[in-house]
């Protein structure tokens with residue numbers, strides 16, 4: 001990585017991201033019902049937009065490589081990241097069962113005909 005100033009800026013960025021997530025987690029775990037409703041109304045859409053943006057940015061290109069991830073060295077060759085890249089694989093790990101969201105909340109699947 002570059003200079004100490006760049007490293008400090010990256011550390012600050014990472015700290016801010018973790019602080020945001022820690023605050024969301026704090027409200028989920030220890031917040032009042034009112035604060036949780038505010039979280040759902042304001043921050044859940046933000047987190048959804050984040051997840052959608054990451055998935056959109058990491059789509060495959062026409063050659064089957066991630067359109068967003070750069071090149072990396074594998075032994076002696078510089079290769080492009082194949083799709084699904086680590087970002088998409090991680091998202092899939094956390095969002096592998098879309099029906100669970102509805103089931104946990106006791107909501108019927110809107111795509112069911114009955």
Ligand SMILES: [Zn+2]
Nearest residue numbers: 058066069085
């Ligand atoms: Zn990617």
